[in-house]
Amino acid sequence: MFLVTFKFLWEYVSVSSLTEILSLTSIILASLLFIHYLYLEIKLLWNLPPGPWGVPLLGCLPWMSHGSPNSWFNSLAERYGNIFSLKLGTNLIICVSSPKALRELFNRLDSTARPHTPLNGLLGGFGIVLSEGELWKRQRQFLTEKFRLLGVKLWKNQPFEKYIITEVQELLKKIDNSKDIPLDPMVVLGRHVHNVICELMMSFRFEEGDPNFALFNERISRGMELYGSVHVGEHLACYLKLPGKMAVIKEIKKNLTDISKFHEDHLRARLEKQLKSYRYFDEDIFNFYIKQLHDEYPAEELPNLLAKKTDICTLEDNIADDLQPEQNPFTNDKVKDLLHCFLEQIQNEKKDNDAPSIFVNKNKVKQVVQVMNDLFSAGMETSRTSIVWILIMMLREPKVAEKVRSDLAEVVGTGELVTLEHRLDLPYVEAVIYETLRRVSVVPLGTTHVNLNDWKIQGFTIPSGSSIIPLLNKINMDPNYFPDPEKFLPERFLLDGKLFVPDYFMPFGVGRRVCLGEQLARMELFLFFANLMNYYEFALPEGESMPSLEGSFGTTHAAHPYTLVFRKLVA
Ligand code: HEM
Numbered sequence: 001m002f003l004v005t006f007k008f009l010w011e012y013v014s015v016s017s018l019t020e021i022l023s024l025t026s027i028i029l030a031s032l033l034f035i036h037y038l039y040l041e042i043k044l045l046w047n048l049p050p051g052p053w054g055v056p057l058l059g060c061l062p063w064m065s066h067g068s069p070n071s072w073f074n075s076l077a078e079r080y081g082n083i084f085s086l087k088l089g090t091n092l093i094i095c096v097s098s099p100k101a102l103r104e105l106f107n108r109l110d111s112t113a114r115p116h117t118p119l120n121g122l123l124g125g126f127g128i129v130l131s132e133g134e135l136w137k138r139q140r141q142f143l144t145e146k147f148r149l150l151g152v153k154l155w156k157n158q159p160f161e162k163y164i165i166t167e168v169q170e171l172l173k174k175i176d177n178s179k180d181i182p183l184d185p186m187v188v189l190g191r192h193v194h195n196v197i198c199e200l201m202m203s204f205r206f207e208e209g210d211p212n213f214a215l216f217n218e219r220i221s222r223g224m225e226l227y228g229s230v231h232v233g234e235h236l237a238c239y240l241k242l243p244g245k246m247a248v249i250k251e252i253k254k255n256l257t258d259i260s261k262f263h264e265d266h267l268r269a270r271l272e273k274q275l276k277s278y279r280y281f282d283e284d285i286f287n288f289y290i291k292q293l294h295d296e297y298p299a300e301e302l303p304n305l306l307a308k309k310t311d312i313c314t315l316e317d318n319i320a321d322d323l324q325p326e327q328n329p330f331t332n333d334k335v336k337d338l339l340h341c342f343l344e345q346i347q348n349e350k351k352d353n354d355a356p357s358i359f360v361n362k363n364k365v366k367q368v369v370q371v372m373n374d375l376f377s378a379g380m381e382t383s384r385t386s387i388v389w390i391l392i393m394m395l396r397e398p399k400v401a402e403k404v405r406s407d408l409a410e411v412v413g414t415g416e417l418v419t420l421e422h423r424l425d426l427p428y429v430e431a432v433i434y435e436t437l438r439r440v441s442v443v444p445l446g447t448t449h450v451n452l453n454d455w456k457i458q459g460f461t462i463p464s465g466s467s468i469i470p471l472l473n474k475i476n477m478d479p480n481y482f483p484d485p486e487k488f489l490p491e492r493f494l495l496d497g498k499l500f501v502p503d504y505f506m507p508f509g510v511g512r513r514v515c516l517g518e519q520l521a522r523m524e525l526f527l528f529f530a531n532l533m534n535y536y537e538f539a540l541p542e543g544e545s546m547p548s549l550e551g552s553f554g555t556t557h558a559a560h561p562y563t564l565v566f567r568k569l570v571a
Contacts, residue, residue: 047461049094051085052076059087061235070444070553074474083458085466089235091115094462097471099481099504101457105468106449106511112136113450115467117234119227122253126362127370128516129378129447138358139371143516146341150200152520156421163199164523165419167192168531174208175536175566182541182563185388189528190217193384194376196524201372202266203337216262220377223255228554256373263372264365266339338375342368379517382442383524385558390436390529392547392559395540397488401533404429405569408534415570418530420523426530427499431490433525434499437507439488440549444473444557446509472506473557481505536566 054060064072073095076084082098096102105111113132114120120130128139151159171192175183191213195205206213230248233240240249346364349357359367394401405414411425412418423430448467455462462468477485481504482492493500508515515521532538540546540562547562 048092049083049085049458049460049462050080052080054087057090058236059089059091061088061232064088064232070473070557073445073469073471074477077471077474083460089237091117091235092463092466094466094468095471096468097474097478098458099475099506099510102470102475102506103503103510105451105455105457105462106470106509106513108451108455109512110452111449111468112512113452115234115448115450118237118240119230119234119252122249122256123370124366126367127374129374133360135360135362135367138356138360139367140513140516142341142345142358143338143371146338147200147516147519149341150337152200152523154420154423154519154522156419156423158420160200160520161420161523161527164196164527165417167195167205168527169417171528172531172535176568178566180565180567182565184561184563185391186384186559186561189384189387193387193524193528194380196383196520197375197379199337200520201337201375202339204266212262216259219255219258219262220380223252223259223377224381224554226252226255259373259376260369263369266372338371339368342371375517378515379520381556381558383521385556386433386437386442386521386525387528388559389440389442389551390433390525391532391538391564392549392562393432393436393439393488394533395538395564396546396549400432400488400490404432404530404533408530412530412534415535415568418527418534420526422530423526427494427497428490429530429533430499430522430526431493433522433529434493434501434505434507435488435490438476438482438492438505439485440551440557440559441473441476442507442556443509444471444553446470446472447513449513470506470509472509475504475506534569536568538564538566541565 052060052063055062074097076086077095077097083094083096083101085092085094087093096105114130123130125131125135128136128143131139151161153160171188174188191206191208194213194217198204198206226248230240230245230252233245233249239245342364345358349355349359394404407426407428408414408418412422418426446469448469451462451464451466451468453464455464475481479485481502493505506514508518508521541564544562547559551557551559
């Protein structure tokens with residue numbers, strides 16, 4: 001057919017009319033393609049959840065508020081409903097404030113990707129919070145299992161409880177020594193909440209006055225500040241190329257390296273301690289791992305090292321024959337902390353080559369260090385901020401505080417240590433914790449998920465690759481779920497005298513990527529809060545005004561700084 005047409009054109013049509021036909025055909029083809037494109041776009045728009053229009057390339061960025069988009073998203077949800085869409089830069093954003101829809105979507109395995117934004121890219125896909133696919137799946141399984149093994153459970157007499165209790169007792173001592181001097185809860189709590197995660201990860205705690213702690217803390221807060229100042233770049237890559245912003249990115253990278261260095265030093269010390277028990281401690285190989293972290297190792301050195309031994313695991317071959325099993329750190333089954341679990345895992349994988357690796361061909365040291373970074377960033381600020389908010393609630397709601405103290409007096413005895421053994425007999429205390437998490441929404445926008453396939457929900461299409469933001473704060477303040485949402489009513493979380501958590505309440509997220517540290521956070525909140533209430537009365541210093549419930553919105557919703565004067569209940 002094509003040949004016949006061509007022969008006809010060749011024989012009967014002159015050259016000039018041939019050119020005309022060709023240009024006509026290309027115009028028709030281009031128009032058809034354009035119409036097809038428009039049709040697809042319109043179809044997409046028709047099936048997309050409703051939402052505001054944006055301008056080309058920038059989308060709705062020009063209308064986005066400068067601080068956190070939280071209240072802006074909430075007002076859009078009022079207008080467009082509990083699933084709406086908008087463009088930010090070139091990213092398609094879907095905001096969901098229907099608990100039922102969120103549960104349905106986030107339970108799907110194809111909901112577990114994360115946005116590939118320039119800032120997320122700085123972490124190279126390592127760790128747990130921003131990793132994806134097979135690496136995330138295996139790390140998540142591994143960490144969930146090890147959290148349990150280490151006794152991070154809400155029941156009584158679990159091994160990990162004692163570490164939190166140690167920090168609670170240290171905190172109480174510090175408050176006792178403060179002698180009526182007003183204390184900023186955010187500051188006094190800092191080292192103790194931090195130490196809980198340090199113990200879990202590497203059996204380590206910072207002592208009072210340790211300059212490294214101040215430095216480390218400073219780096220974390222600076223990191224958050226820096227991220228906040230360039231967050232528009234998440235949606236508009238060229239924004240980060242602006243001269244001022246490039247300097248910020250450079251500082252973010254330096255900051256990340258400093259934080260990693262802190263963990264890497266611990267990894268190094270632990271490795272050194274463990275490997276020193278081997279007869280042939282190989283300094284080169286050890287240094288290779290450490291240098292590799294910063295891509296400092298000259299590539300040409302690699303083959304030499306590979307020819308030697310490039311994996312710490314292979315050092316097992318060097319174990320002295322006369323080493324007793326209990327001296328071998330990798331076969332010693334007394335599990336101490338996550339670092340121990342990781343090193344043991346690396347060793348086991350080496351022994352069994354066929355078993356699938358939890359590291360999925362990723363650099364093991366980078367992965368372990370990033371998991372440590374992630375657990376700090378995900379677990380420290382959230383827990384500390386929550387406790388700070390609960391104390392504010394106790395100032396604002398004296399009747400609730402009174403009931404908490406009388407329950408504690410009855411179940412535990414005023415001035416006695418509260419432990420997890422008492423938890424089930426103190427449902428009102430836990431209800432107060434939940435009501436605070438609801439009223440202030442510590443993580444107001446959860447964490448963004450990305451869908452790997454097209455989804456249909458409520459008759460809408462959510463195209464694959466969309467960034468899905470759970471509007472947890474909107475749900476928490478929705479009167480359909482929580483009547484009189486402005487009021488602080490712990491009773492919402494009680495049913496027949498027991499703690500009751502409705503399935504539309506999701507302060508720790510929902511679905512496959514639900515908070516990994518939920519149990520740990522609940523242990524911490526209960527033990528810190530209940531003990532502070534059972535040992536002290538506290539009040540604002542004279543003349544200070546009541547802290548507002550409108551804090552500052554970043555990844556977390558943090559209270560503005562305030563101070564408290566503590567008075568011991570039992571002398
Ligand atoms: C009151 C305290 C806390 C709150 C309100 C909170 C809340 C959340 C939320 C909303 C998410 C996002 C879930 C999602 O992606 O859908 C999350 C994820 C996460 N949280 Fe928490 N969290 C708290 C404490 C902790 C603690 C103490 C740890 C660990 C030590 C922790 C570790 C994590 C991790 C690792 C993730 C990412 C999980 C993944 O991507 O698979 N969190 N958390």
